Amino acid sequence: MKDHTIDITLSSTKKQKPESDQLVFGRVFTDHMFIMDYTEGKGWHDPRIIPYQPIILDPASMIFHYGQSVFEGLKAYLTKDEQVLLFRPDKNMQRLNKSNDRLCIPRIDEELALDALKQLIMIDRDWIPGAEGTSLYIRPFIIATEPFLGVAPSKSYQFIIILSPVGSYYKEGIHPVKIAVESEFVRAVSGGTGTAKTGGNYAASLRAQEVATDKGYSQVLWLDGVEKKYIEEVGSMNIFFKINGEVITPSLNGSILEGVTRNSIIQLLKHWNIPVTERKISMDEIYDAYSNGLLEEAFGTGTAAVISPIGEFFWRDEKLVINNGQTGQLSKKLYDTLTGIQKGTEPDPFDWVVEVK
Amino acid sequence: MKDHTIDITLSSTKKQKPESDQLVFGRVFTDHMFIMDYTEGKGWHDPRIIPYQPIILDPASMIFHYGQSVFEGLKAYLTKDEQVLLFRPDKNMQRLNKSNDRLCIPRIDEELALDALKQLIMIDRDWIPGAEGTSLYIRPFIIATEPFLGVAPSKSYQFIIILSPVGSYYKEGIHPVKIAVESEFVRAVSGGTGTAKTGGNYAASLRAQEVATDKGYSQVLWLDGVEKKYIEEVGSMNIFFKINGEVITPSLNGSILEGVTRNSIIQLLKHWNIPVTERKISMDEIYDAYSNGLLEEAFGTGTAAVISPIGEFFWRDEKLVINNGQTGQLSKKLYDTLTGIQKGTEPDPFDWVVEVK
Known part of the structure; x- marks a missing residue:
């Protein structure tokens, strides 16, 4: 997938951001999300950034029945100079594909996924907290969406990335x-x-x-x-x-x-x-x-x-x-x-x- | 849960039913579904039969990330005298609760679940195929719905039942x-x-x-x-x-x-x-x-x-x-x-x- 223009639709409203000292883990999400579809015969297609919104799925979708899913977790950090840093994000995308292999999910283009992740972060850049110990948690995940009750690899999937500003894991510093x-x-x-x-x-x-x-x-x-x-x-x-x-x-x-x-x-x-x-x-x-x-x-x-x-x-x-x-x-x-x-x-x-x- | 009136909303449109000889496994679903919510502190509530429709979930819902889900599978059969029969359905509901225990999902009321299943079947009774080897496949399932990325049991769930008319497992009779x-x-x-x-x-x-x-x-x-x-x-x-x-x-x-x-x-x-x-x-x-x-x-x-x-x-x-x-x-x-x-x-x-x- 060489040509991978990511279509962008910005949210017309902005959610209120939590205060830095109120941040917990994984409960608040930013204004946008990345999404890309997989269809058998067509491959991964329509990569897009859209306003953060619910996922709408048929109740027979395989994710609800047979657990065919993979995910990753990484973080973006804001430096004192307002730079945005990622830590070894290529390793996460490589591992996502290893997980895909084990779960019979079609591989993603790692370069496209990294590019999508970076574009999404820059769009929701104001959400990255700067205080000591805080960061923007990044959750890429893939779910099987085919509405079929047979036990077999799904013929359709969604690859999604959501972002969550998170607080220090240790409220009072590192402790055993x-x-x-x-x-x-x-x-x-x-x-x-x-x-x-x-x-x-x-x-x-x-x-x-x-x-x-x-x-x-x-x-x-x-x-x-x-x-x-x-x-x-x-x-x-x-x-x-x-x-x-x-x-x-x-x-x-x-x-x-x-x-x-x-x-x-x-x-x-x-x-x-x-x-x-x-x-x-x-x-x-x-x-x-x-x-x-x-x-x-x-x-x-x-x-x-x-x-x-x-x-x-x-x-x-x-x-x-x-x-x-x-x-x-x-x-x-x-x-x-x-x-x-x-x-x-x-x-x-x-x-x-x-x-x- | 002694009092469990199931609220019923009938579909205003009816889908076309497949021909008996066209039936496959788990691809076509009936006009209605059963759904019930669980909320921490409130327990299971609002059991209802509604038109078959998509499930709408936050992308952070735990089912998409941590696989907290259970399901069952059983069948309803139409006899020559147009009776509707279930085979040991109590065993399935007992097992559903055993699965719930292992997956840290709150137990359901087995009696209510059986009642819901029967009411749903009778509403979609016309969907039960009668030909040799055919039946109505019943899929009860529970999914974790809390929008939270922490690894912990979800604080909200949905219990859903969907129905699918299915063909003979063996197209040309039983074979090895x-x-x-x-x-x-x-x-x-x-x-x-x-x-x-x-x-x-x-x-x-x-x-x-x-x-x-x-x-x-x-x-x-x-x-x-x-x-x-x-x-x-x-x-x-x-x-x-x-x-x-x-x-x-x-x-x-x-x-x-x-x-x-x-x-x-x-x-x-x-x-x-x-x-x-x-x-x-x-x-x-x-x-x-x-x-x-x-x-x-x-x-x-x-x-x-x-x-x-x-x-x-x-x-x-x-x-x-x-x-x-x-x-x-x-x-x-x-x-x-x-x-x-x-x-x-x-x-x-x-x-x-x-x-x-």
Whole structure:
């Protein structure tokens, strides 16, 4: 798709923008959205930016029945000089196509999607909050729209991008969370959809999350679906441990999502000459390291929180308190560096940041 | 919810009904639909029958992002005496609530749902086809509608029922299908959502189905997600084997859907004094039985096809041809008996059939 003129229809009215200090996550949306249709035999067509509006679908549309959908999440940041920055947006579009492959959804043109995203952001530029810790959350997603009750890939789709100004993930700065190790429910298994960003993985996680919340824990630590022994992810984030000076994260085994933040952290650690290893790691090994006083830090990584330090694990009726429940030095340094690069206040040695003009 | 008056708005126009011999599966819908809303703090409210119409949702609605949805499938049959019959509809509503529990969706009032379903059918009664093998397919489903991008159970939902006149699953009578045993992709695993009727399970199955179709097979046989050794389901059906006179079906192990047809067949076989066992069964065991000439029949079971005889398995580069690729005697007898009970032409010793008046 070389020629991809995006048709633009501006909204005649403007919604009221929330105050910077009133921002929460994912509840308020901007004045416009991007939309593009897929029709079998015709491919992706009619890319357009239109006023933010409801989606109108036949009740038999496949998204309502068979969950054929994928999505992405990334952020735009406003610098002190009023520049608009994106963080590695090409990685998100690549991953969207990987998810498409797994879910039998036709691939999108990544260049067109990036261009659409940038045009949409510039149209709703006034919505990007500038205060510390705030950003514009970007949600590209694809849904199956064919009105048909047979179990088969849909013959029509919509690719949509919506934008939401969001507040700081941590209202009072970065602080450690308590995590329950999940031993009953499973998020994903090798051969399943764990490596794809698709609705079903998140739907499957709700029940375990509810049980953990009732016990006073903010997220669950997912173990592998086969032996319920090896560590996979935490909540909807990737996970890292610092053990005796070495940083370890579970290797991409076919059921773990390949996080953009995960990848960036590995590169940063290597750049800093801090040993970092991607490998299989069991909860028993974590317990041993903890018992021997070698478990120095643990943290989740993802687009929403960037770095989420872990202060405590609950496993087999025992509480494993890490670093006295305080944010570790390395967690803090990674958070400051990554958010600094994203906001344009720190040097960007890897050319991760893309300015939107 | 004792008092549940269902508000009815009739359509002012009637769509043209398809000819009986033109009917396919799940592409044409009747003139009306049932809808009911859930709002946190208020519960399920405003049950109503309205003209069949599009669903209008905010693009941030959770169904588009996190797959929180459940559904059911059942059929209404028209007898020669113009009676309208349902087959064990209470089982579907019970299962819908089990699926709700797994997906953190608030339970529905099963009695109200059944009443709604019956009223809707009677309003669109003229849509029920009467020809051999035809029926009115009923699709109840629930979708998460809250416009929020956080990963958490939605605070609002819609419960909807739509109806579709469907043709005979087998255009030229019951005939055996060829099945590829799936050794790469996994449908579900214990601790996952395999026992729930939720979109994500079906989305996860599409890729394997596509690969099998490309090889000339009509469905895949799913093995367990842990050892990829034990038999789970076939396509979106339960599976039965007849080995040396005994009927065997995989036991409900936490990743297999509890089919209404599966349950009915087990009861029928017991009634006929044919030995039937629910247990773990490996593909190796099936191969051994086949090699020893003891694998007499194999068939899938589900609402859409009722009984789907299997004529061939493809496993490890080998073709296992069953009963010379012909429909087995027991498969045929089960199909005739079950469809006979459903259509009111066979005695109904278990009181499975419910007349809609």
